[in-house]
Amino acid sequence: MxxxxxxxxxxxxxxxxxxxxxxxxxxxxxxxxxxxxxxPLETIRRDGFVIETGADSFLSEKPWAADLARRLGLGAELIPTREIYRRTFVVRAGHLVAIPAGFSMLAPSHLGPVFFSPLFSILGKLRIALEPLIPARTDGADESLASFVTRRLGREVLERVAQPLAGGIYTADPNRLSIAATLPRFVEMERRHGSLIKGLRAAERSSTAKNRNVSGARWSLFQSFKTGMAAxxxxxxxxxxxxxxxxxxxxxxxxxxxxxxxxxxxxxxxxxxxxxxxxxxxxxxxxxxxxxxxxxxxxxxxSYASAATVNLAFMQSDFPAPPEAFGFVVPAIERRRIIAGSFSSFKFEGRAPDGAVLARAFVGGVLQKEMMLLSDDEIVAAVRDEFRALLGIGVTPTIVEVRRWPNSMPQxxxxxxxxxxxxxxxxxxxxxxxxxxxxxxxxxxxxxxxxxxxxxxxxxxxxxxxx
CATH class of the missing domain: 3.50.50.60 (FAD/NAD(P)-binding domain)
Structure with missing residues (x-):
């Protein structure tokens, strides 16, 4: 081996x-x-914090990791995400805006939340509403995420939702990322239903666990371990x-x-x-x-991309308004210096002492290669600047942990x-x-x-x- x-x-x-x-x-x-x-599965336990330097969870819908954990005797260690905070924000014009309820990675299952959302322009919303009328491709050829999303839902969905959400997973350029290799579920929806919105509605009707208040990633399907992913x-x-x-x-x-x-x-x-x-x-x-x-x-x-994670510990009172969400993603068009931010202690129980918040930021990837040329101190300074601008938190974190993952993300x-x-x-x-x-x-x-x-x-x- x-x-x-x-x-x-x-x-x-x-x-x-x-x-x-x-x-x-x-x-x-x-x-x-x-x-x-x-x-990249490495957990640091320090001062009551459970700090993940790499992946902090895995998708339970794909059963192989959970099955392995149970065979290893780790079944009792498995924990779900905290239901109360299951939503995601996206940065727009320097502010955090909630992804509309029912929006699943690339497309919405319902148009109502989209029309009331400040995330898209009026023209952008109308373009989304036209998606069921867009003819489906029939040639079966692979295409990029950018081409697929723009063709079906318009440029705003690509720039405001699809690129940052997919970027957070693959740290990739949407113009080069294969839709068939990364999100085949949506390709199949277009083939079977002729529309992503119709496909998502059909999936919702067939599901016994409906939850229209969850946005972005399907957070209810993610799991971790009580003692951290290194378990x-x-x-x-x-x-x-x-x-x-x-x-x-x-x-x-x-x-x-x-x-x-x-x-x-x-x-x-x-x-x-x-x-x-x-x-x-x-x-x-x-x-x-x-x-x-x-x-x-x-x-x-x-090819591969490099990335880094920056974990920061604060007190909840340090935030002007604690972000009641698992995290946020940052579109490339916002021209900021982080890909995404998340709140580990909101996402899973037991990740921080009472009254404390464990946050982390992601930097680098294909679209931010220049960030990986910075020193650790410079990366931390950039992350703190972004947290100050987006979250209003300017105090010095009590814990800082930087971990670089060079050439770690296959494209x-x-x-x-x-x-x-x-x-x-x-x-x-x-x-x-x-x-x-x-x-x-x-x-x-x-x-x-x-x-x-x-x-x-x-x-x-x-x-x-x-x-």
Missing amino acids: VGGGITGLSAAYRLREIAATREIPLEVALLERGDRVGG LPKALAAKLGSSIRKSAEVVAMSRDGERWRLATANGDTVEADAVIVAAPAYATARILSSIAPRAAQLLAQI YEVGHLARVTEIETLLADVPAFAIAGAAYRGVGIPDCVRSGEQASDAIFAKLISDT
């Missing part, structure tokens, strides 16, 4: 599970280039024990007869019957350059799924080998867990069939 992020950990544990169930002896070695496992990789690492080898960066790989030979940067050599690479696409490309040159070339074409550009399919086809001919991770068919934690487990299932089946 190459790579000790959540994908590699999940894959390694899955192999252990299968082998134990089948009562087949199996040795797993997980090689991680750094000095810790878990990737998941920590539990996996505890199960894997000595199978994990840290500071073991794989720099080359070759096939020697029926076995693989992996060379690490520290001069060690590891032999294996099968290999799963759960490293970033660019690292996987380097490892595969001599084994599968064309696949390596395609892997290298998957699903137009044509991404076709590229991944070609990569998978090419690698199908490589014996006892698989790839997994966020670079291929989903960036979320459940997607990564599923990717790792599927790779392990395939590799185990291959090993059994060859014996």
Whole structure:
């Protein structure tokens, strides 16, 4: 196993599970280039605060992460978002404006809240109302998020809602982001219903859990852990024990007869019957350059963005008016220096002591590359300036925690799924080998867990069939 992020950990544990169930002896070695496992899932506990430096939750609608947590004995640790604060703001002209109720990422299910919202102009609202009359595309070709949203709902929806919400997830340029690879649900709505608004209404009618007062992301579907997101990789690492080898960066790989030979940067050599690479696409490309040159070339074409999180702790009394929401997103057209802000202690119970607020900001991404050139102190100063302007909070935070994540966000550009399919086809001919991770068919934690487990299932089946 190459790579000790959540994908590699999940894959390694899955192999252990299968082998134990089948009562087949199996040795797993997980090689991680750094000095810790878990990737961006890192939690800091300090002075009563539970500080997430990476992802702070996962989507429970995709069951793979929650299922894994339960198999690890973490079922009682799972917690939902706090219902009272389930809404999102968007910055418009320097002010926080609530996303209209019933607005789901790209489109509204009902026009009433849109017409009463100050988020869109009169012309923008009329353009949204015309969406059910816009003919659906029938050619099935991939297109960018910007093209899809503008075509169906108009430019204002793209600039005011779709770009900042998608930007908060993918840190991407909407003109290059593939709608089919990132938000296929909406592509399917257009295909089946001829309209996103009609599709959302149909989904609402078929749902047994209606909640029209939730806006933006579907916050009721998100979960975390009482002790923080690091609970998941920590539990996996505890199960894997000595199978994990840290500071073991794989720099080359070759096939020697029926076995693989992996060379690490520290001069060690590891032999294996099968290999799963759960490293970033660019690292996987380097490892595969001599084994599968064309696949390596395609892997290298998957670009990545860098980002940083800044956690800040305040007292609730420091805010002129505490923002009663999970957070806010910042459209690129506002020309501010943060992508989004969130309030961890409003989102989940137990994230801050009574009377305190744990907030965090996101900076960087494709549209703010220049922010990653700043020092930590300069990033913090920029975030505090934005919080002062948008939230009216000018006091010095009691805790500041900056974490950079260089080249951490794979960019699903137009044509991404076709590229991944070609990569998978090419690698199908490589014996006892698989790839997994966020670079291929989903960036979320459940997607990564599923990717790792599927790779392990395939590799185990291959090993059994060859014996």
